[in-house]
Amino acid sequence: xxxMLLLKDIDExxxxxxxVYEARGGYAALRKALAMTPADVLSELEASGLRGRGGAGFQxxxxxxxxxxxxxxxxxxxxxxxxxxxxxxxxxxMQKNPxxxxxxxxxxxxxxxxxxxxxxxxxxxxLQADVLxxxxxxxxxxxxxxxxxxxxxxxxxxxxxxxxxxxxxxxxTGLLDSLxxxxxxxxxxxxxxxxxxxYQGPTLINNVETLSTxxxxxxxxxxxxxxxxxxxxxxxxxxxxxxxxxxxxNYEIExxxxxxxxxxxxxxxxxVGSEIKCWFPGGSSAPVLTPDDLDVPYDFDSLxxxxxxxxxxxxxxxxxxxxxxxxxxxxxxxxxxxxCGKCTPCREGTNWTVKMLxxxxxxxxxxxxxxxxxxxxxxxxGNCLCVLGDAMAMPIGSMxxxxxxxxxxxxxxARARAGLTLGSVPADEQALLAHGTS
Amino acid sequence: xxxxxxxxxxARASGWDRSADPEKDPALIPDPATTxxxxxxxxxxxxxxxxYPDSRSAAIPALHAAQELHGWCSPEAIEQVACVMQVxxxxxxxxxxxxxxxxxxxxxxxxxYVCTNISCSLRGADALLAAIGEAxxxxxxxxxxxxxxxxxxxxxxxxxxxxVYVGPLSIDDVPQLLxxxxxxxxVLPDKQLATRLVADPRANSQQFPPxxxxxxxxx
Numbered sequence: 001x002x003x004m005l006l007l008k009d010i011d012e013x014x015x016x017x018x019x020v021y022e023a024r025g026g027y028a029a030l031r032k033a034l035a036m037t038p039a040d041v042l043s044e045l046e047a048s049g050l051r052g053r054g055g056a057g058f059q060x061x062x063x064x065x066x067x068x069x070x071x072x073x074x075x076x077x078x079x080x081x082x083x084x085x086x087x088x089x090x091x092x093x094m095q096k097n098p099x100x101x102x103x104x105x106x107x108x109x110x111x112x113x114x115x116x117x118x119x120x121x122x123x124x125x126x127l128q129a130d131v132l133x134x135x136x137x138x139x140x141x142x143x144x145x146x147x148x149x150x151x152x153x154x155x156x157x158x159x160x161x162x163x164x165x166x167x168x169x170x171x172x173t174g175l176l177d178s179l180x181x182x183x184x185x186x187x188x189x190x191x192x193x194x195x196x197x198x199y200q201g202p203t204l205i206n207n208v209e210t211l212s213t214x215x216x217x218x219x220x221x222x223x224x225x226x227x228x229x230x231x232x233x234x235x236x237x238x239x240x241x242x243x244x245x246x247x248x249x250n251y252e253i254e255x256x257x258x259x260x261x262x263x264x265x266x267x268x269x270x271x272v273g274s275e276i277k278c279w280f281p282g283g284s285s286a287p288v289l290t291p292d293d294l295d296v297p298y299d300f301d302s303l304x305x306x307x308x309x310x311x312x313x314x315x316x317x318x319x320x321x322x323x324x325x326x327x328x329x330x331x332x333x334x335x336x337x338x339x340c341g342k343c344t345p346c347r348e349g350t351n352w353t354v355k356m357l358x359x360x361x362x363x364x365x366x367x368x369x370x371x372x373x374x375x376x377x378x379x380x381x382g383n384c385l386c387v388l389g390d391a392m393a394m395p396i397g398s399m400x401x402x403x404x405x406x407x408x409x410x411x412x413x414a415r416a417r418a419g420l421t422l423g424s425v426p427a428d429e430q431a432l433l434a435h436g437t438s
Numbered sequence: 439x440x441x442x443x444x445x446x447x448x449a450r451a452s453g454w455d456r457s458a459d460p461e462k463d464p465a466l467i468p469d470p471a472t473t474x475x476x477x478x479x480x481x482x483x484x485x486x487x488x489x490y491p492d493s494r495s496a497a498i499p500a501l502h503a504a505q506e507l508h509g510w511c512s513p514e515a516i517e518q519v520a521c522v523m524q525v526x527x528x529x530x531x532x533x534x535x536x537x538x539x540x541x542x543x544x545x546x547x548x549x550x551y552v553c554t555n556i557s558c559s560l561r562g563a564d565a566l567l568a569a570i571g572e573a574x575x576x577x578x579x580x581x582x583x584x585x586x587x588x589x590x591x592x593x594x595x596x597x598x599x600x601x602v603y604v605g606p607l608s609i610d611d612v613p614q615l616l617x618x619x620x621x622x623x624x625v626l627p628d629k630q631l632a633t634r635l636v637a638d639p640r641a642n643s644q645q646f647p648p649x650x651x652x653x654x655x656x657x
Contacts (some may be wrong), residue, residue, distance in 0.1 A: 004640060004641060007636055007638055008641070009641075010636050010641050011635045011636055012642065057545035073491075082589050083586070083587060084587070085555045085556050085557065085586070085587040085591075085592055086556065086557055086587070087587075087589060087591075088589045088591055088592055090592055091589050091590070092636060095632075096636070116491065122479050122589070123537075123539045123597060124500070124539070124551070124585075124589065124598060124601075125589065126601035127601075127602070127603070127631070127632055141487075142497075154616055159489050161495070161498075161499075162498070162499065163498065163503070163537070163539030164498050164501070164502065164537035164538070164539040164540050165537050165539035165540075165585075166536065166537050166538060167587075169584060172553075177496060178498070180492065180494060180495055180531075181489060181492070181494035181495045181497035181533065182494075182495060182497070182533065183532055183533060183536040184536065184537075199491055199492055223544065240591065240592070240639075242557035242591030242592060242594060243556070243557045243560045243561075243594075244560055244593070247489070248557075248591060248592045248594070248637065249592040249636065249637020249638065250592065250636055250637055250638060251637060251638045252638055252640075252641065266638070267637075271468065280556075284555075284556055284587075315559055316556055316560075316591070318556075318560065326554070330555070330556050330559055331556065332457070332589070334555060334556075334586055337586060390464075414590075
């Protein structure tokens with residue numbers, strides 16, 4: 001119980017309203033922070049070792065410290081465009097405890113010296129955006145947001161901005177373009193948003209869960225917070241578990257516990273009679289792991305060492321009834337749909353991958369195509385402005401590497417169904433060969 | 439092998455070479471004196487513009503408001519938004535065509551987004567989409583479409599019906615789902631996400647004393 005920071009009291013009726021939130025000790029952390037200097041708040045955040053919960057896992061305190069000093073307009077943007085397949089933790093936080101997020105935003109903006117802030121929430125989250133709007137009105141009324149907050153020098157405006165359905169707007173620079181009213185195309189970095197972000201001003205961008213953790217750090221102190229979890233991954237983390245498990249949902253865990261404990265202990269494991277085939281440890285962008293990896297500690301660095309990533313903390317479990325080719329096709333089709341089209345490797349690579357996987361299914365592929373497909377993935381990684389293409393290439397590449405036998409068997413079976421065997425050439429290709437082209 | 443699909447005029451792809459009518463003059467920023475904008479829509483757009491340091495940031499909220507009124511981002515809707523925001527229709531077209539929730543073609547009033555991403559499809563979303571699509575096929579009021587991850591994998595398979603998340607759905611729920619949406623009743627009240635408790639048993643606070651809230655006591 002004591003390690004519950006984010007989900008504490010979460011289902012209490014009315015927690016989304018100010019009176020209940022205040023009765024549970026809400027906004028005390030803000031008062032505490034405002035009594036300190038911004039530099040002290042910042043050093044608390046740095047000392048907590050809190051790493052970004054959106055996907056990249058960058059140290060939050062360090063990110064805040066990158067913002068330049070000076071009296072220009074600075075911005076804080078909360079990334080609530082939660083679209084990573086399998087992730088639904090921010091939804092729960094915003095819907096049930098919106099004031100926690102608002103409090104975190106005000107404290108973080110104080111540390112960063114930001115005077116304007118935005119919550120970019122995905123357009124599909126209608127209920128959650130309405131809850132946030134209502135909570136924001138209460139907070140404004142009570143003087144927690146606005147001019148000279150609680151009698152201090154710190155002022156902050158906050159706007160809830162609803163998106164319109166685009167995965168790419170979760171990428172920080174794509175989000176900024178979208179917030180400026182354009183298509184959500186990522187920008188070339190550098191300059192990084194800390195120097196030139198929203199409206200060309202210094203901008204701090206953080207995930208909902210990261211900002212919602214800030215009040216807890218202020219309340220319990222950075223030192224005590226850093227004792228939770230493991231050395232390089234401190235604190236607690238919300239994990240969204242879905243797919244083939246008995247009890248899908250959000251769980252709060254201390255970082256560093258074995259993945260087996262989450263999947264089997266908390267979520268009840270796969271349905272009776274089936275076995276885990278593979279699992280995504282951090283959303284569909286993370287390379288898949290197999291049952292052999294279930295004892296890997298669930299934290300940023302251990303998962304990276306195991307060849308995957310913690311990402312957004314969304315575990316998707318896939319059982320042995322699912323053909324791997326079908327899974328790969330689902331993943332690839334998602335990224336093809338969501339690619340913004342700005343960079344060629346991603347735009348074309350995602351499309352190619354989908355077509356090649358469809359060829360496998362229709363029996364037109366040969367095992368050689370697997371190598372071509374793997375090389376397409378290699379050529380996407382690192383060659384685009386953002387990591388959307390990489391986010392397809394990594395899981396697909398890992399599936400080909402880890403389940404090559406099954407891919408080959410699938411190719412073989414599909415060719416047999418289509419009346420082709422290895423070495424035979426389809427009729428229309430024969431016609432081409434006769435003309436000396438292939 | 440299947441031949442490459444071609445469009446009517448033998449083009450392989452639509453878009454870059456077909457969108458503009460070369461005979462027509464480029465559309466300019468609409469003149470407020472001659473463009474008729476419904477008062478309600480004008481107010482919604484102006485309110486949105488006032489919220490941001492740069493009024494262009496209001497493009498998405500403004501298009502949402504226009505879509506609500508017109509049913510889709512029709513040329514007329516785009517022109518009205520362009521008139522209030524004082525930008526070119528082409529600029530707004532570029533925005534409207536980027537986002538999944540902004541419609542570029544006339545669609546039914548009731549939107550049913552069925553999530554068909556990984557977690558939902560592992561639990562039967564593709565069959566669900568087919569069933570809803572079939573049941574609503576003759577009803578022009580419905581806009582049934584598959585959608586990428588809607589962020590509710592805990593209630594997979596699920597759908598967003600006019601913005602309300604419901605799940606886990608089975609094929610048997612389909613008739614009632616459509617009926618509820620048609621008649622304006624709350625859609626499948628028992629299956630709405632809003633009523634769902636957090637899965638973590640330690641966070642599940644049903645054991646809260648019933649009067650704790652009113653008394654404002656902090657245990």
